[in-house]
Amino acid sequence: MFTIPRNRNAALASWVVMFGQQFCGVNVIAYYSSDIFVQSGFTQVSALASSLGFDALNWLFAIPAFFTAKEFTFVHVAIRLLIAGFSFWSTSETGCVTGVSIGIYLFAIFYSPGKGPG
Secondary structure, X not given: OOOOHHHHHHHHHHHHHHHHHHOOOHHHHXXXXXXXXXXXXXXXXXHHHHHHHHHHHHHHOOOOHXXXXXXXXXXXXXXXHHHXXXXXXXXXXXXXXXXXXXXXXXXXXXXXXXXXXX
């Protein structure tokens, strides 16, 4: 398979895309969203409810993906992750909670209709 350049190039391209999909941020947010919310100041129950909100937004905004698959680019997604990340630098707990929540929810809204990075 790898001795034929066409097959080797196709395999390499698919590996690069799969790697990019795993490191685009949605997996980290999906798996650790309740921990992220707890670290930003939520109670355990509120963090679980907020994680459910993230999952619901991810599911709801995946529906438009059938129509708008490549209109939302990596830049849109990256800006929303930066909002969530930089919110941890806030000196007030309310600012941290608000910034992390808004950043994560906007990330879900902009990530779901796309195909991932790029």
